[in-house]
Amino acid sequence: MRKVISDFFKDHPSIEVIGTARNGKEAIKKIGELKPDVVTMDVEMPELSGIETLKWIMENTPVPVVMLSSFTENGAQQTMLAMEYGAVDFVTKPGGTISLDLHKVKDELIHKVELALKIPIEKLRKHGSNINQSVKTLQHDSTIHLKEKDMITETKTTPKFQIKKWNKASDKIVLIGTSTGGPRALQHVITKLPESISAPILIVQHMPPGFTKSLAERLNHISKIRVKEAEHGEVIESGTAYIAPGGFHIKMKKNGHHYEIVLDDKEPPRSGHRPSVDVMFESVGQYAELDKIAVIMTGMGNDGSKGLMALKESGNVIAIAESAETCIVFGMPKAAIETKLVDEVVNVDKIAETIMKYLV
Structure with a gap:
């Protein structure tokens, strides 16, 4: 070996x-x-x-x-x-x-x-x-x-804040996308969310099949909220974080008065990823009656930036990006910030607090 x-x-x-x-x-x-x-x-x-x-x-x-x-x-x-x-x-x-x-x-x-x-x-x-x-x-x-060290260059972009009128009484959903460095970043965020959080959370972490279940179990063990690997057809509930299984896009559909998880392993990977943050954002963006809090954290590439554009076109959305200072890889957040659609850029330690600011 x-x-x-x-x-x-x-x-x-x-x-x-x-x-x-x-x-x-x-x-x-x-x-x-x-x-x-x-x-x-x-x-x-x-x-x-x-x-x-x-x-x-x-x-x-x-x-x-x-x-x-x-x-x-x-x-x-x-x-x-x-x-x-x-x-x-x-x-x-x-x-x-x-x-x-x-x-x-x-x-x-x-x-x-x-x-x-x-x-x-x-x-x-x-x-x-x-x-x-x-x-x-x-x-x-x-x-x-x-032999040669290739230094990474990070560019700071001042976001154009586009916060619309935010109704704290409306139904909300939190969407989180992350990749390289994500497991530790998710721990910083998910463990700080209170049990009383009044919204469900959908999470895409770029990871192979089999590993997302262990990630969910680990986070569930150390968090106040419930964390689980998402299952096809289950009803989405407030106070629960659903992690997309490796190999499946995570989507959402409305069934009567509630929403259900849809797992899709037929649609091809997007930008090399399945699950894809873009696919999750686009799916949830269909439901304009829900206010969304979209969070993009550490990761290589630009997954999430196209989906963020789709989200912003379909209702109230607050977009949060992890700062360059705390990202292991400032790729996905940087791409999101460059869309000029990100409302808040914060260190990973402040993301949970920022999410809660729009929920209570």
Whole structure:
């Protein structure tokens, strides 16, 4: 496995593999000696728990880490914990723990390593995450050194606020879209929403099938509101957050006096994503009688910006974007801000408070 991962970068113009490690203890030692720019690490590794290895790395020699995870329930749970501890992103191994067909995710892994280089270290540190779960041990590590550092450029755009007359008594729905860095950002937001919130919440987090359930269960465990993976046909209720399952677009339909979840795995991915924030926004935008609070947080690309335009054309919408200061990747929020349709740009710690400002 370590040889296969190393070979992925053999001909890369700006990436050099400077070492590999067999376990967590060896990884910590080599990271201290070699000082890599990026590390890839398996979610199943002997000698030292992967979560403990990542925790040590982020607290002592912080470096961007991209995890490799088995497509298992336990692997998904550990991956969510890794995201909380500061891992940049993860790649799902297509063939389980010993994945002989790892070449299938070669391009994805290379892309995520390239992206990891651009993320400032201070944004990866763990921020007060309380993790008291016992975790399984972890299995492979590749330490990667990048020859040239390509600095990310962030452009600040002053939004043109377009808040319409806002009726706090009307029916409302909260829509949240996020991608890279999203699990930790969602924790910052969802855990601060009160149990009494008077609106349902639909969430698109770009994530493969199988991992969204673990994300929902983790958030439900530490939040005041109910959080669950969305199910086709279920009635949408206030005080509940519904996370779109990986591989399905999340939509909404009206049935009598209530609204129901629609999960769609037939419509193609939008901009490479299923679920897609644009698809969710466009679907909910059909219901002008609902006031919407649309939130776009950290993530690569521009998913959500086209959907935001559709939302704004169909009724009252407050649009909130996460600021460049707290985004792991200031792609999706930046694209939304550039539409000139965003009403508030705030740090992730203030998003829940900003949402509630329009609900109470």
